[in-house]
Amino acid sequence: MAVKITGKTKRIIERDRKVFLTTTREVYPFVAERGEGDFAYDIEGNRFIDFASFISVYNIGINANKGIRTAIKQQVDTLMHSAFTDYYSELPVKFGEELISMFPKGFGKLFLSNSGTEANEAAIKFAQIFTKRSYNIAFYGAFHGRSKGSLSLTASRFVQRSHFGPFSNTIHVPFAYCYRCPFNQTYPGCGLACVDYIKKYPLSKEVDPKEVSAFFVEPVQGEGGYIVPPKDYFKEIKRITEDNGMLLVSDEVQSGYMRTGKFLAMDNFGVRADIYTMAKSLGAGMPLGATVVSNDLGDVPAGSHASTFGGNLVSVAAALASIRFVKRNRKRLAVEAREKGRRIMKRLKEMEERYEVVGDARGLGMMTAIEIVKDKKSKTPGVKEREKIIENAFYNGLLLLPAGDSTIRIIPPLTVSSSSLENGLNILENAIKAASKNY
Numbered sequence: 151m152a153v154k155i156t157g158k159t160k161r162i163i164e165r166d167r168k169v170f171l172t173t174t175r176e177v178y179p180f181v182a183e184r185g186e187g188d189f190a191y192d193i194e195g196n197r198f199i200d201f202a203s204f205i206s207v208y209n210i211g212i213n214a215n216k217g218i219r220t221a222i223k224q225q226v227d228t229l230m231h232s233a234f235t236d237y238y239s240e241l242p243v244k245f246g247e248e249l250i251s252m253f254p255k256g257f258g259k260l261f262l263s264n265s266g267t268e269a270n271e272a273a274i275k276f277a278q279i280f281t282k283r284s285y286n287i288a289f290y291g292a293f294h295g296r297s298k299g300s301l302s303l304t305a306s307r308f309v310q311r312s313h314f315g316p317f318s319n320t321i322h323v324p325f326a327y328c329y330r331c332p333f334n335q336t337y338p339g340c341g342l343a344c345v346d347y348i349k350k351y352p353l354s355k356e357v358d359p360k361e362v363s364a365f366f367v368e369p370v371q372g373e374g375g376y377i378v379p380p381k382d383y384f385k386e387i388k389r390i391t392e393d394n395g396m397l398l399v400s401d402e403v404q405s406g407y408m409r410t411g412k413f414l415a416m417d418n419f420g421v422r423a424d425i426y427t428m429a430k431s432l433g434a435g436m437p438l439g440a441t442v443v444s445n446d447l448g449d450v451p452a453g454s455h456a457s458t459f460g461g462n463l464v465s466v467a468a469a470l471a472s473i474r475f476v477k478r479n480r481k482r483l484a485v486e487a488r489e490k491g492r493r494i495m496k497r498l499k500e501m502e503e504r505y506e507v508v509g510d511a512r513g514l515g516m517m518t519a520i521e522i523v524k525d526k527k528s529k530t531p532g533v534k535e536r537e538k539i540i541e542n543a544f545y546n547g548l549l550l551l552p553a554g555d556s557t558i559r560i561i562p563p564l565t566v567s568s569s570s571l572e573n574g575l576n577i578l579e580n581a582i583k584a585a586s587k588n589y
């Protein structure tokens with residue numbers, strides 16, 4: 151095992167446990183020190199290939215790139231916070247113009263916040279203003295954030311919702327999770343029975359569709375397990391929203407920003423949403439969320455929503471440099487995301503064939519994953535097996551993060567080199583092989 155962890159790491163973890171409430175973490179003892187390109191380094195001097203992009207934040211390279219870091223440094227010396235809720239400033243305007251130029255025609259206007267959950271909170275409120283309706287629809291397995299509005303949409307794991315209810319304004323419906331179809335059917339023979347169910351039951355028996363403000367979707371369900379629905383799925387969901395005057399909100403916090411090979415992941419499905427939310431890689435390492443609404447929805451009343459730090463100049467400087475980089479390299483990034491995504495999927499599919507514990511390999515562009523099971527026939531989630539794989543990979547120099555009950559996400563930066571990609575996939579395969587020893 152290449153990675154060495156000493157008392158230095160252990161002591162920091164002990165101090166951390168004394169001062170911080172236990173909210174998340176507990177994957178492996180990685181104490182971050184620095185990052186560059188494809189690599190993350192811990193305080194022990196260990197170097198890791200990063201297949202998690204620091205939880206989907208560094209799409210264009212770990213610790214962003216030199217141009218972005220320079221823009222951040224310059225802004226720190228000029229003005230960091232401009233009270234964008236009360237005063238005007240040009241930098242956020244420039245960024246807004248650049249961001250909107252990446253959207254389909256007819257978009258629009260945007261609101262800036264600091265995170266994914268805030269971007270979704272804003273979407274919930276704006277949709278209510280635009281439609282004058284109060285219910286929302288979201289999917290089982292969805293993750294839209296942890297503040298109370300977004301949490302009402304989230305239905306991924308009990309631990310995220312326990313003690314915080316009741317959440318009375320969201321109706322949850324089954325997602326097109328074909329590997330574990332809730333209706334025990336197979337696509338395309340199923341004729342999208344899951345969509346039919348939404349129309350026949352929740353929207354016929356539980357809530358009048360005319361009372362629904364917005365249908366929140368993740369184009370690829372992220373935290374819920376990296377689940378890619380069939381190609382024609384969102385066209386059907388869009389039809390439901392159109393037929394009933396609801397808004398379609400595409401949460402692109404994790405799947406957007408070129409991750410799937412397109413700037414907007416929803417574009418892979420040939421569907422235009424009414425509102426889009428983004429965060430994570432949008433700020434290239436700085437906190438930034440955006441809620442982007444279609445022009446035909448109009449505007450919201452002054453004072454109806456705001457955030458002190460929304461439009462923070464340091465975050466916006468990073469995001470502006472980042473989006474300009476993406477714009478300049480859009481074609482290359484798109485082609486590479488698709489090509490590297492294909493290479494990753496080829497290897498993952500081989501692993502699925504070779505190893506009993508790899509139940510399903512799936513992905514869209516470079517948003518890829520494997521679902522670990524105890525065995526292929528029962529499909530029982532391989533929770534312990536996943537833990538072993540992630541731990542083994544860590545001690546061999548590869549950072550991986552889980553998603554869903556037993557999935558491992560594989561999301562290196564889009565800029566990852568061929569050699570890091572191959573090396574990382576080799577470490578992953580060896581870890582799967584080691585976890586498969588008992589089979």
Ligand SMILES: Cc1ncc(COP(=O)(O)O)c(C=O)c1O
Pocket residue numbers: 264265266267268270293294295296368372373401402403404405429430
């Ligand atoms: C799709 C999606 N929406 C919203 C969020 C919440 O983002 P944040 O943690 O920045 O609040 C996440 C975070 O993982 C996410 O994946």
